[in-house]
Amino acid sequence: MSIYKDCDIRGIYGEDLREEEMGRIGRAVAGLLQGRTIVVGGDFRTHTPSLKAAFVEALLEGGAKVWDVGQVSTPQLYFSKRFLDAYGSAQITASHNPPKYNGLKLMLGELPVLPEDIREIQDRAESGKFESGEGTFHRVDTGSAYEEMLRSQYGQGKCVPLHVVIDAGNGAMSETAPRVMEALGLRVTRLYCSYDGTFPNRDPNPAVQKNLSALCLKVKEVQADFGVAFDGDGDRAIFVDSAGVPLLAEEAMVIFSDSLVRPGESVVYDLKCSSILQKAVLDAGGVAIMERSGHAFIRRHFLQAGSRLAGEVSGHYFFRELEGDDGLFALVTMADILRKSGRTLRGLLEQVRYTAITPDIRRAAPADEIDRIFRRMEDWAGEPGLKAVRIDGIRLEFPDGSWVLLRRSITEPAFTMRLEAPKEERLAKLLETAGQKLGVDLSSY
Known part of the structure; x- marks a missing residue:
């Protein structure tokens, strides 16, 4: 598959993505910058330094003004863009993907890139026709300013x-997160908090429950109040309660909403989220806005709507103060909520009326088989009493509040x-019906 995705660029290093390709991408991005400033960083994968060097060299050849902030988390890169008042930002990372992957997260102007922006970069890179110029290069350390910003968010008092x-x-939060939380007075037990871009201890995606097993055991072993797991570049966070049980990202968003949202403020959420989040927002007098899955789509709508919060089931949490997402900011905010309330994570969720919901069910299949499943979903959508939402795949909504979502990867x-x-x-019956309607075995999802 192409390395040019809807929201970013990503592929297997040495196969889909090499330094030569990253150089062409850099020249393409330089053409869009038109001599303006871009902040560049990279995560701690083993091949990030060479890909970043090729990207930066190409930017300079294209006349860009480059601020290099080094190997940092993606949230620190976003902070650096605001702190340095740069036009663009570029992070060499593959986020939560396994270590063989790498890629590029890009922002030009005040809004995330759209699929059409990625397509333009692809067209420019593949054409080989580039504008030349004389760029400038500066190294800058934004770490202290970033950590000071985080510490300032933690309340004072008892x-x-x-x-x-x-x-x-x-991953990228290995040193920063423990240092910030200890500076705030928390007792920190470290787990896998040393940089290693091969990710030897667990897969860098914390949204997969099996990747949290060591964290869950450690929380119980040391009798901690809670735990948190970050992804490879630090923009996702998944929380674990004192019993060693992971929270759904929607549950964390409910806690944030209950504590932060005021009447009239909006919250953007992806259409995979449980309805418990929508209800929490409405109960707070807020406005709940459903959006298609994907970091760029959620963040763009969040910014355009001036929302208080936004979130995805993958563990991205967006805050108005940042104009974006940050796993460590989410941790600081959660700790502050716990500090002020004197309650546990589960205690903060005791008023939630839970539904029954599946995890994200993912199935590999040939393209023609996927097309057939979508045709059957369209047939189902034509039945009386159903509402079809098509902002991302097909989501069928039933009068009793049940829903079925089908998306292409x-x-x-x-x-x-x-x-x-x-x-x-009702969920068991819905799974049975969906399996029959779509011709998909959902008996052991």
């Missing part, structure tokens, strides 16, 4: 002592599904 286990997964030949219903019995 402090309930908190103990947190931080699982950085050997943008990274591999596969489809994904998620289903929600008011009760377990």
